Amino acid sequence: MSFTNAPVTRSLVYGLVGISIAVSLLDIKHYFYILVDLHLWRFHQTWRALIYQLCYTNSSEVLFAAMTLYNMRAVERMWGSRKFATFVFITLxxxxxLTPIILTLLLRPLTLGLFNYLPAGPTPIVFAILAQYHSMIPPIYKYKVVTSISASTDDQAQGITLSDKSYRYLLAFQLALFQWPGSLLGALIGWLVGLSWRTEALPRSLIRWRLPGWVVGMRTQRRSQEFEGLRRRLEGEGAPTAAATGAQSQGESESGRRRTVGQQVMDQFQGAF
Incomplete structure (x- = not known):
């Protein structure tokens, strides 16, 4: 019930957990992270850029990513599954x-080869969704953590103001720091992509494009809506018919009662005569 109206988010969470477990059981984790000098320059394994976001290589990252995605399911509910799935696909x-190119051609030369590792995991996608969550979902309540004991009774006491969204940001921030600087780079790129989508800095044709409806099951949903509409129309037509039938039967019963009383009166007069 917690994933109601959020089938894409549910698929992301289940897929992330399932693939991460399968990769660990099959002992193929070494295929999903990227070492620039070894995998890209020496062996030219550019296909790693297409699969490195499919899973995480340790359970802590899986847990934090799944919790973060679960807490941001309201984005899909507000956008609709088709738009949300399109956003996730374009972000992927x-x-x-962008992330491997920036690491390979910019950051690695600037750091003299020290920045050479890109960890596995969909951290860029998580932070792209987080950018939408930050802009779309307002906080429900706020509270202050007072840092000065002497001023704890004062309304203007110094402290840190937090909200119900703060722990969600804390989960995502921890996810960005698990394997930094590579995970931090992915988080930054994902946030910028999400912000570019939000501000329409990306090409308009790319933002307006949508995945086919069958990808998110819209055909089945539309068919069920059609059956629901037909059922409501039949119920609407059946109600006046039932009312008319009831009125007609009631009129016949009343006329039957009137005729019976009249016949009784005529019988009494006929008996008198």
């Missing part, structure tokens, strides 16, 4: 291209 393509 853009971050799979």
């Amino acid at each position: 393509i853009l971050t799979s291209i």
Whole structure:
């Protein structure tokens, strides 16, 4: 019930957990992270850029990513499954291209080869969704953590103001720091892609494009809506018919009662005569 009206988010969470467990059981984790000098320059394994976001290589990252995605399911509910799935797909393509390119051609040369590792995991996608969550979902309540004991009774006491969304940001921030600087780079690229989508900095045709409806099961949903509409129309037509039938039967019963009383009176007069 917690994933109601959020089938894409549910698929992301279940897929992330399932693939991460399968990769660990099959002992193929070494295929999902990227070492620039070894995998890209020496062996030219560019296909790693297309699969490195499919799973995480340790259970802590899986847990934090699944919790973060679960807490951001309201984004799909507000957008609709088709738009949300399109956003996730476009973000996957853009971050799979931009993150390895920026690491390989910019950051690695600037750091003299020290920044050479890109960890596995959909951290860029998580932070792209987080950018939408930050802009769309307002906080429900706020509270202050007072840092000065002497001023704890004062309304203007110094402290840190937090909200019900703060722990969600804390989960995502921890996810970005698990394997930094590589995970931090992915988080930054994902946030920028999400912000670009939000501010329509990306090409308008890319933002307006949508995945086919059958990808998110819209055909089945539309068919069920059609059956629901037909049922309501039949119920609407059946109600006046039932009312008319009831009125007609009631009129016949009343006329029957009137005729019976009249016949009784005529019988009494006929008996008198």
